[in-house]
Amino acid sequence: MIDFELEPQVLKQVEMYHMVAAQMMRPISREYDEKEHEHPRQFWDAMWAASQSLGPAAREAAPSGKDDGGTAKLRNLYTCLSTEELCWGDAGLFLSIPNPGLGGAAVAAAGTPEQRERFLRRFREGQPKWGAMAITEPGCGSDSAAVTTTAVREGDSWVLNGTKIFCTAGQMAAEGSEGFVVVWATVDRKAGRAGIKPFVVEHNTSGMTVVRVENKLGIRASDTAMIVLENCRIPADHLLGKADVKQEAGGFKDVMATFDATRPIVAAMAIGVGRAALDFVRDFLEQNRIPMRYGLSPRRLTTIERDFMEMEVQLKAARLLTWRAAWMLDKGMRNNLEASMAKAKAGKAVTLITQKAVELLGPVGYSRKQLVEKWMRDAKINDIFEGTQQINLLIIARRILDYSSKELN
DSSP states (O other), X not given: OOOOOOOHHHHHHHHHHHXXXXXXXXXXXXXXXXXXXXXXXXHHXXXXXXXXXXXXXXXXXXXXXXXXXXXXXXXXXXXXHXXXXXXXXXXXXXXXXXXXXXXXXXXXXXXXXXXXXXXXXXXXXXXOOOEEEEXXXXXXXXXXXXXXXXXXXXXXXXXXXXXXXXXXXXXXHHHSSSOEEEEEEESOGGGGXXXXXXXXXXXXXXXXXXXXXXXXXXXXXXXXXXXXXXXXXXXXXXXXXXXXXXXXXXXXXXXXXXXXXXXHHHHHHHHHHHHHHHHHHHHXXXXXXOOOOTTSOGGGSOHHHHXXXXXXXXXXXHHHHHHHHHHHHHTTOOOHHHHHHHHHHHHHHHHHHHHHHHHHHTHHHHSTTSSHHHHHHHHGGXXXXXXXXXXXXXXXXXXXXXXXXTTOO
């Protein structure tokens, strides 16, 4: 028998994150949705202090579970659990929390052990800080292999030139305290994907400029920046991994390895937003004495019952796919297919759930007096960033059919 129940100590942690979401995030959710470019510093300080109080060991090692091979760390799975709870509170505020972010994920995926220690240890102490990843360009969206930002070796330095857009937490990482941006650039355009390499650019580095912070539909508490690199000079050892374009490992494969790790987390974000909407609808129906008659034939159910149950089914299916993708990563298994499945399913599910919530609630759902309309706006990004719905479906098809990117594009 397969058991999906969480261990008691894990449930206590989930309850703690839910308390943070309910008591610290929900009360300021609307305020920072409306004040998009103002910073929730009190919230940031509280979250940073909480992360520091855990201590290095607790931050770097999640609770462990048992399998046939003995004890195994399940850090990615438990990250998905905490992410769901915090995004139930507010997805934009969640993305704004000081942490290594996508930049840290890139360092973990592409960096050497020494680089991981050097660049990530700063998040264990000091003032709040952020990490970000810059890969998307004005002429390069879903096709990450088309990166045109260049990196040229000059003596003991790399010089970067190019423009990056839609960098989550880009402003705080580039201009904040002790943060960094991982910039993906090509060291050899003739080498194609093999020539794309990640570079750590420290905050306030000369030549790296935040030229714009976007006004967005949703996740408005999180900054999304446009960054220009103009003769941006960084130390040679800030290239993550090796510069060799001939080796099979590294390069564009590191981009994909980063996404394999982060797509389940994005899926968990979507699940948190979807659950927030679902919970609100459930409470609304109970308050208005509209029952949910489980166990009946669909033809005997009302339209509201069928819609609500479909919302529940979609959310649970997305959650199971997400947990599987994260668990596989924790076990050291390749999860490329599963990560894309989780991301695609969760993005589609949360869009359906939040739109249906607004529809079922009518004026209540559409009104800004409640957060339901905000959740619908926050939901859509989960179907776009970290690979659009279409890109993830393409990856899924390639993996199932065993086709290369050249054979199926």
